[in-house]
Amino acid sequence: MGVAALILLDTHVVLWFRSGVSLRSEAMRAIERAARERAIAISAISAWEIGMLASKGRIIVEESPAAYVRALFARADIMEAPVSAEIAELAARLPGVFHGDPADRIITATAATLGCRLATRDKRILGYGRSTRFIGVVAA
Numbered sequence: 001m002g003v004a005a006l007i008l009l010d011t012h013v014v015l016w017f018r019s020g021v022s023l024r025s026e027a028m029r030a031i032e033r034a035a036r037e038r039a040i041a042i043s044a045i046s047a048w049e050i051g052m053l054a055s056k057g058r059i060i061v062e063e064s065p066a067a068y069v070r071a072l073f074a075r076a077d078i079m080e081a082p083v084s085a086e087i088a089e090l091a092a093r094l095p096g097v098f099h100g101d102p103a104d105r106i107i108t109a110t111a112a113t114l115g116c117r118l119a120t121r122d123k124r125i126l127g128y129g130r131s132t133r134f135i136g137v138v139a140a
Contacts, residue, residue, distance in 0.1 A: 005039040007031060008081065008111045010120035011046040011103070013140045015059060018072065027119050027140040035077045041114060042073065043081045045106045081110045096132040099124055111135040 007030050009017065016023060017031060034040045047069045054065035061068040073080050081087075083106055091102070091109040098105060104125060111118040117136035120126060129137030 005034050005037045006041060006079075006114060006116040007034040007039065007138065008041045008043065008107065008114060008116050008118045009046075010107055010118060010122060010125070010140070011043075011049040012121060013119045014042055014046055014072065015050070015053075016140070023119075023140045027138045030117065030138050031119060038077045039079070040077050041079045041081045041110070041116065043107050043110045044083050045103050045110075047073065049103050081114060083110070084113070087113050094128075095134055096128065098128055108135055 009031070013023065013027070013031075015021075023031070031040065050059070050061075050069055050072075051065045053059040054061060054068075063071070072078065087106060087109045090112060091105040094105060094108060094112075098108065104122065107120075108118065108125060108128070112135050117138050118125065118129065119138045119140045121140045126137050126139055129135045
């Protein structure tokens with residue numbers, strides 16, 4: 001698998017892609033290419049975010065949140081990106097100015113550690129990636 005094809009999906013992109021919500025064409029092309037190469041990565045912290053969103057009633061999944069997450073991470077085209085000690089430490093010291101949301105910091109540090117682009121619609125992360133060039137970003 002080429003690193004250029006590997007793409008990390010932000011949690012909201014995972015949910016939208018899975019439910020068929022329209023994404024920007026550049027992001028769709030990158031995700032579809034990565035899927036063909038089995039090179040889609042999802043941070044383990046996204047499982048926590050999905051569980052939190054479901055418990056707060058901000059998303060509704062047909063099955064239980066646990067079953068949804070299990071099925072998502074069991075897909076052949078999905079690579080689970082664990083939250084390693086390296087990623088956790090990097091999340092605490094991202095270069096430049098980055099906001100304090102721990103999950104966003106972990107996802108950003110994961111993209112940097114994997115050397116891949118991050119598909120997101122989060123304007124703060126997109127701006128960070130473009131201004132610092134610490135991570136590559138794809139607007140979803």
